[in-house]
Amino acid sequence: MSGNALASKSLGEAPEERRFLSTSEATALERELLDEYRFGWQQLVELYGHASAVAVTKAFPLSLLSRKQRTVLVVCGPEQNGAVGLACARHLRVFDYQPSIFCPVRSADTLHRDLTTQCEKMDIPFLSFLPAEARLIDDAYGLVVDALLGPGVLPAEAGGPCARALATLRRLSIPLVSLDVPSGWDAEAGGDAADALQPDVLVSLAAPKSCARRFTGRRHFVAGRFVPEDVRRKFGLRLPEYAGTECVAAL
């Protein structure tokens, strides 16, 4: 068994577990990008948001969608995940989708506020509340992007408005795209909790986190083309090749 593992290693194939980052590895990778490489949040959020929108176009190509199916509800929490959701919504608008945004809590963070202004000025509608009745959302939108809770934020810690939004999202029947760690999932153990979402599409930011092993939806993308080669090597990321100038790759 260990001989086989060695053989597969020498062929350049990573053992399955090396493709997924533990919470502490994910934090270390992010710190490496921010502290060592001097990437800025604004820059990272733009790269992630753009790539997330491109992933949506691959999972749900515009040409195959009816007018109604092009309507996308993007649910953005107050943390970094939510900022990526706001940038994703803006790029979806540019790609001719019809996003609407719901932020259960408005963030005081400057980047969040600026990204919100960009969306507002582009006439992307912001919902003032999320209908509690799932059917109303299922009827109004073609799909939902979940940028609600960041990695490691459990529903119990999320606070009233976010927890209520999560409870509603869980009852939807339209396709669901989660950014990075699906809301309600434990970043390591995954989404076994009753209040966890079960996304159809997962977009891992930078690299897949441990929980992504439990993902059973139909498409899994990684949005980390910009991650420098040395960082990939340091964290043992053996990801599929990104083709051409693509910013996402299917896993």
Add this chain to the structure above:
Amino acid sequence: MSGNALASKSLGEAPEERRFLSTSEATALERELLDEYRFGWQQLVELYGHASAVAVTKAFPLSLLSRKQRTVLVVCGPEQNGAVGLACARHLRVFDYQPSIFCPVRSADTLHRDLTTQCEKMDIPFLSFLPAEARLIDDAYGLVVDALLGPGVLPAEAGGPCARALATLRRLSIPLVSLDVPSGWDAEAGGDAADALQPDVLVSLAAPKSCARRFTGRRHFVAGRFVPEDVRRKFGLRLPEYAGTECVAAL
């Protein structure tokens, strides 16, 4: 004549002159993005740098290049144009080109410094000086990206190191890609001056500037997919459609 102009307008075809921004219009468009839409410099530079690199891949596809032709000298000035050049070099590296960077003057600007760190940490070589002999550069690199002087910076105002770099670039025979306004060009009148570069490829950032009318090189791209529809309308930009999720369009 005016009847024809009206007819072409009603068909949605813009008269040629509406496609190019005067210096004051370009400044107003930038202020609109920064002040009204709250885009940040970091965000804009990342979008422009990424799109510029994508434009290079379209004009010089990797698959058609020999190993030597993949080497790209990116010449970055101390202004915003130079920051876009640094981001472009990083994305070129990610796209498997072999960029090297020359900055005649190191900028004290934080964003410049951070983008420089990103490139340095990715092992992109920085030249400490530019050989004055053009042949040495022609022999060493496949192409040059000119991100030296921003719009409206005339060589006489540029200061010794930048003016000297420009004088060298003018004598090169390898293909030249200029970002936004080719170095040495007047942003309005174009590049008639003896010390102006004559690029093979022009990448207009956000929208083409007046001087681009005088561009006679082989490919002209615009990198402004993210520019909101309302801003395009306000400034009378009638640009070709961006296909799919493309961040650049050929003019």
